[in-house]
Amino acid sequence: MSEVMRRAAAEGCVLLKNDGVLPLAEGSVVAVFGRTAWDTIYSGTGSGGLVHPPYKTSIITGLERSGRVSIHSGMRSLYETWLSSHPFDSGCGWATEPWYQAEFVPDEREVAAAAEKSDAAVIVIGRQAGEDRDNAPERGSYYLTEDEDALISVVTRYFEHTALILNTGNIIDMTRGDDVGALLCVWQGGQDCGDAVADILTGKVSPSGKLTDTVARRIEDYPSDKNFGRGDADIYEEDIYVGYRFFETFAKGSVLYPFGFGLSYTRFDICVTGAESDGACVSFTVNVKNTGNFAGREVVEIYVKTPQEPLGAPARALLAFAKTKTLAPGECETLTIGTELMHIASYDETGRTGNKSCFVLPAGEYKFYVGGDVREAKEAYSLTLESTVVTERCTEALSPRREFSRIRPTLRENGEYEASYEPVPSAGYDYAERVSARRIPEAGYRGDMGIGFSDAADGKASICDFTAQMTDGELCALLRGEGLGSPKVKMWTTAVFGGITEGASRLGVPISTNSDGPSGVRSDAGDEATLAPCGTLLASTFDTELVTEVMSVIGREVTEHGLDALLGPGMNIHRHPLCGRNFEYFSEDPYLTGKIAAAYCRGISSAGAAATPKHFAANGRERRRSYTDAVMSERAAREIYLRGFEILIKTGYARSIMTSYNLINGVHSASNYDLITTILRGEWGFDGLVMTDWSAYMNADVGGEFSPRDLASMVRAGGDVYMVVESAENNPDNLIPSLSDGSLTRGDIEASARRIIKFIAESRKK
């Protein structure tokens, strides 16, 4: 048993409802329903689900070995008999594991008999989804199956005390929570999931996880719903009003459970005793007192309401959070929570503030709210800016080329905001011209100067001189990685690059190895590695230190297996509940995403390994992901879809990053100059390695033809390694032809090669 994985898996459980049934009383008899108690779901599927832990503890095993409750044996044997003839269906290969498994609905008389001899019922429902497999708005995926519905109905008919446990990677329909006494989301908790869930159910640990997404009443209530996965272009007309930013501004009544919400077995009194700002930062002193009878932890969340004019603003945006230690009943802790106001700056792509293409804090009143979730947070402080403050001057980038409208709040007579629409500003520059105007100095080919890799790595010679010893062809080969089918790929490795080519190995460049990620080290051969809780669960802990601790364990395994990098964290925004990879990602909120990602990468790098955050950016769905154009305003891109990455990159904990499969406003991420060079490298100062997602497509210009062979576009955009090809030496791509026709320069490929060598050199030093 891994103590830290178990602790994290428990800390990320979110209790949404409790009429007193939880915690289960010590010594009570519990009837357990739902096959998922036995066939617990530990992770989602796809590349993020290929970790093989040494053991996996199911929920039934966890409950049983807790020693705190006893399991109703009659119901248990009914399930076990049924399960022996209804084995788990894991599908037949990639992306075929069903979303749901056949469920056993015991006969009504059996349920009635179990109710007579039990104190409470626990019903466990599971869901699966993952890479290449979005959820769907249908029974068995977002909705419960008829059998699951029938199971809840029959159990709640006979049991007075019922708890429904959702073992899912995504938000699903939670309206049946109305019919049970307690509702607990346990996500997909990794190898120690069962023990962790038992810790929560039996009260060994009080729940302290909080929702990282809003749970709406109906799937149609999500503002992205009408533009999710319907064609090859997803129009992000909800703009910056994603998740709670939408619901708290326009549709409070559609919320079943608000963002940041989660109950405990105890109560807390949150009291702001001080707040101050120097105009750049704001800081709060908050006393948290445990006023109940149970030990527990509380998350303090700070939200802000920024001036509505002139850009439009959501009613709430998360500005900061902190979690208490475990407080005994009556115990108090004082938290000092400070943060920079730049985190809440708005991006003005219109020029309405007089500062086009800048992040600004518009003049006006800023109200700050402090509490245990977005809905209940109370106003605690306000600050007025007399004039607009520019926090950062940027270059217009990534802006859309097609016309569409986006949501913008309009004040109604009753004082509430209504979602109206305004046209989105279209790009005011020529993308292709910008790319061709780039000028990268060229060192040129200078032949053998006797500089080995270790000379460059140790700083005895410059990396620039080192790569000047490589011919054009050798440099091009260096820019290609090889994947799982390659004979050079060793155990534990998802892909390799660097010393896999003759030119690089001649100069002593080692092979750089990496592995999926994000929940542990992937092994297709079934070799054992620790399976951490999924991303959504980690974020639900709202505990950055704990996330670092978890990921340092995984980071140590990365280095023990001789690997350089783990391909994670997955940190795309939960734009819609049906995205199959939401389990890998953290939240609908970019600030929380950035903070958790930074904690994750800090853990991995503390063990001497590199994390490779992915998928940069806007990988919001799985269906036809390589063809999906995420059409969004520059403001939504910068404030929502890039901000988490920005927070992480600026901490310096990531030395490499993976682009996404999709296009953003007509250009594939893997070849997107604005994404990689204008913003990531230019504005954020990232000088690390940029790799593509596996067999990604690229295109040279907005709306242009795309192909997995257009590596020249990747390099012009500032990308470094194309993942993956059959033979790095000999790939039918357009690198050499583009050098010959002058559309790519040796300077371009040298720049990528230098970053690759730098990455490998840094990895060796760790």
Ligand code: BGC
């Ligand atoms: C996924 C990445 C993964 C890569 C390597 C891709 O299909 O999108 O997240 O790291 O494969 O397995």
